Amino acid sequence: MTLTPVVGVLALQGDVREHSIALAEADALARPVRRPEELAEVDALVIPGGESTTMAKLAAAFDLLVPLRERVAGGMPVYGSCAGMIMLADRLLDGRPDQQTIGGLDVTVRRNAFGRQVDSFEAELDFAELDGGPVRAVFIRAPWVESVGESVEVLATVASGPAEGRAVAVRQGNLLATSFHPELTGDHRVHRMFVEMVRARLGQPAAR
Numbered sequence: 261m262t263l264t265p266v267v268g269v270l271a272l273q274g275d276v277r278e279h280s281i282a283l284a285e286a287d288a289l290a291r292p293v294r295r296p297e298e299l300a301e302v303d304a305l306v307i308p309g310g311e312s313t314t315m316a317k318l319a320a321a322f323d324l325l326v327p328l329r330e331r332v333a334g335g336m337p338v339y340g341s342c343a344g345m346i347m348l349a350d351r352l353l354d355g356r357p358d359q360q361t362i363g364g365l366d367v368t369v370r371r372n373a374f375g376r377q378v379d380s381f382e383a384e385l386d387f388a389e390l391d392g393g394p395v396r397a398v399f400i401r402a403p404w405v406e407s408v409g410e411s412v413e414v415l416a417t418v419a420s421g422p423a424e425g426r427a428v429a430v431r432q433g434n435l436l437a438t439s440f441h442p443e444l445t446g447d448h449r450v451h452r453m454f455v456e457m458v459r460a461r462l463g464q465p466a467a468r
């Protein structure tokens with residue numbers, strides 16, 4: 261019997277509801293995670309967008325930072341969107357001097373990278389391994405991935421404009437991160453990709 265993967269959504273701030281809906285559409289059971297006991301009960305975790313400096317402070321205040329690092333080190337699948345990508349990064353540019361991350365993803369991420377003129381925008385992205393055409397990506401004061409370690413795969417880059425070629429979706433082992441917000445468009449393919457990573461981790465066959 262294949263059990264439905266239980267995927268937590270870090271519920272300190274951000275689009276918790278939208279991610280939960282997208283996960284349910286991708287055949288996972290979504291649960292909000294605010295406390296270490298709740299983190300201990302999930303198979304995987306989504307970290308929504310928001311404000312990474314605030315999220316890091318809240319994670320520390322809720323005694324989640326150390327357990328989060330331990331679960332990541334233990335191989336728990338985590339998907340970080342926007343501020344969630346920042347939280348997973350090993351190295352930050354334009355972070356606050358005292359800004360903490362969970363880390364685990366061998367990348368350097370630049371916060372608020374797109375600058376004022378294109379503060380928030382949408383773009384079509386070719387996304388590796390996703391069938392069904394380009395992904396419509398919503399960027400909101402988004403970071404980009406400035407550089408990656410050798411075990412990191414770049415899944416999507418910006419196709420044109422001043423940020424052409426910048427990496428905005430990456431994967432390393434059980435960690436997935438996007439600069440943009442797939443929970444806002446009703447296209448659940450990125451969440452589905454993540455749930456398949458969770459199934460693989462749990463030793464379950466692919467859903468379809």
Ligand SMILES: NC(=O)CC[C@H](N)C(=O)O
Pocket residue numbers: 308309310311312313341342343344346371372400401402403
């Ligand atoms: N939409 C977002 O998550 C924005 C991220 C935010 N600019 C930060 O630095 O955390």
